[in-house]
Amino acid sequence: MFPSITNPILPEEDSPTELRCQRGQELWVMIVGLNPRQHTLGIPEFNYVANMHGNEVVGRELLLQLIDFLVEGYHSNSSSVKRLLSSTRIHLLPSMNPDGFDDADTQCLHNQGRYNHNGVDLNRNFPDVFSDHSRQPKQQREPEVEAVMSWLRSETFVLSANLHGGALVASYPYDSNQGRVLVGGASVTPDNDVFVHLAKVYASSHTSMHHGNSCVHSNKFADGITNGYEWYPLSGGLQDYSYLHAQCLDITLEVSCCKFPAEDQLQDFWTANRPPLIAFIQQIHLGVKGRVLGSSGPLQGALVVVSDRLDRCPFTTDHNGEYYRLLLPGNYTFMVSFPGYQVAQEMLSIPSNQNGFSALNHDFLMKPSSTAPAMIFPLCDHAHQQGGGATTSPTLFCILLLTLLLLDL
Numbered sequence: 001m002f003p004s005i006t007n008p009i010l011p012e013e014d015s016p017t018e019l020r021c022q023r024g025q026e027l028w029v030m031i032v033g034l035n036p037r038q039h040t041l042g043i044p045e046f047n048y049v050a051n052m053h054g055n056e057v058v059g060r061e062l063l064l065q066l067i068d069f070l071v072e073g074y075h076s077n078s079s080s081v082k083r084l085l086s087s088t089r090i091h092l093l094p095s096m097n098p099d100g101f102d103d104a105d106t107q108c109l110h111n112q113g114r115y116n117h118n119g120v121d122l123n124r125n126f127p128d129v130f131s132d133h134s135r136q137p138k139q140q141r142e143p144e145v146e147a148v149m150s151w152l153r154s155e156t157f158v159l160s161a162n163l164h165g166g167a168l169v170a171s172y173p174y175d176s177n178q179g180r181v182l183v184g185g186a187s188v189t190p191d192n193d194v195f196v197h198l199a200k201v202y203a204s205s206h207t208s209m210h211h212g213n214s215c216v217h218s219n220k221f222a223d224g225i226t227n228g229y230e231w232y233p234l235s236g237g238l239q240d241y242s243y244l245h246a247q248c249l250d251i252t253l254e255v256s257c258c259k260f261p262a263e264d265q266l267q268d269f270w271t272a273n274r275p276p277l278i279a280f281i282q283q284i285h286l287g288v289k290g291r292v293l294g295s296s297g298p299l300q301g302a303l304v305v306v307s308d309r310l311d312r313c314p315f316t317t318d319h320n321g322e323y324y325r326l327l328l329p330g331n332y333t334f335m336v337s338f339p340g341y342q343v344a345q346e347m348l349s350i351p352s353n354q355n356g357f358s359a360l361n362h363d364f365l366m367k368p369s370s371t372a373p374a375m376i377f378p379l380c381d382h383a384h385q386q387g388g389g390a391t392t393s394p395t396l397f398c399i400l401l402l403t404l405l406l407l408d409l
Helices: 058-075 079-087 098-105 143-155 192-205 238-246 265-286 380-387
Strands: 030-031 045-050 091-092 158-162 167-172 224-229 249-256 286-292 305-306 322-325 330-335 343-352 397-403
Touching: 030 058, 045 058, 045 265, 058 079, 058 091, 058 158, 058 249, 058 265, 058 380, 079 265, 091 158, 143 238, 158 238, 167 192, 192 224, 192 249, 238 249, 305 322, 305 343
Parallel strands: 030 397, 045 091, 045 158, 158 249, 167 224
Antiparallel strands: 030 091, 167 249, 286 322, 305 330, 330 343
16 A cells, blocks of 8 residues: 555644645645755755646655655665665655546546646646746746745755656656757757756666657657657746756656556556656765855855856855755866855866765855956846745645654664
């Protein structure tokens, strides 16, 4: 039996805030880690989101099983699980669309239950900086989408994936294009090398995804991966939004040919997906992390730019002055800028160290200057990025903080 999160029991002082969907159902996020209640400096934040399309149910069940696996692994003193949880804070949203799930039938390819109660495809409802879709009024955002947007603003997420069904492939940004130069039919990001690596990690760790031809009704995918736009263009998807607005590298995982398979197949899906689910989380320790510090302490909003990959929305530091930059091993020139300080430029050599469960740690110490200009880059629309604020409204999202007892590593 997969674990259930129905009627969760919480201590009184941990009563959660709530989001209720159109039918009054709540969305739940399970947070697993040594300090699940709050962010710890230097510990990166990871998330998985599943069941955005209510009739695509395998991802929902996989995340429930993953919760059980991580908690049981901790309490049984699994060294690999303890090491992962001591170095990563993991957020798991098993169902983003519980209303659609309740409406879904058990057909493999039908769309009943795909949409939310308002009949909206949630993976077409996020802001898209490449199109006028991002300009739609806030009241046209679905409550589930508003909740996830607020959640992404509430944490400094570094890496994530959203789980779907109907194919067997790992898809990476961009999904959209709107006039950008294509590379061999693909709409690629400045971090394309990292995204290809991330997709290949999942596909190659899966029992059959890497073959690229497991679904008779689907496309053939070399190595089991694809650029989202090259597969089929879409506007308003979660993976583009996460990357451009939340500074979080996100890919889409299609984990089953059949959207709603029989119950007796669930264990096989878990066996096939457990290794890649864990391997993908571990990729959060690629690259470099650290803080940007000024004369009075951490600097929030400092630009942290890698010279050969000028992002449409440059990466900035959070309220702790922290930055996280997923990069493959190699040498990179970093430029860091903040008003009133000299631009810092340093060459960093990134080792292959995710097996050590920690990225390279490097702080930038800024030197004050009354004359040095800040770097200027074409930023994305921060009105959309901030969504009216950088904190989560207590009425928008419901978080269950999953406490791990006896945390005495």
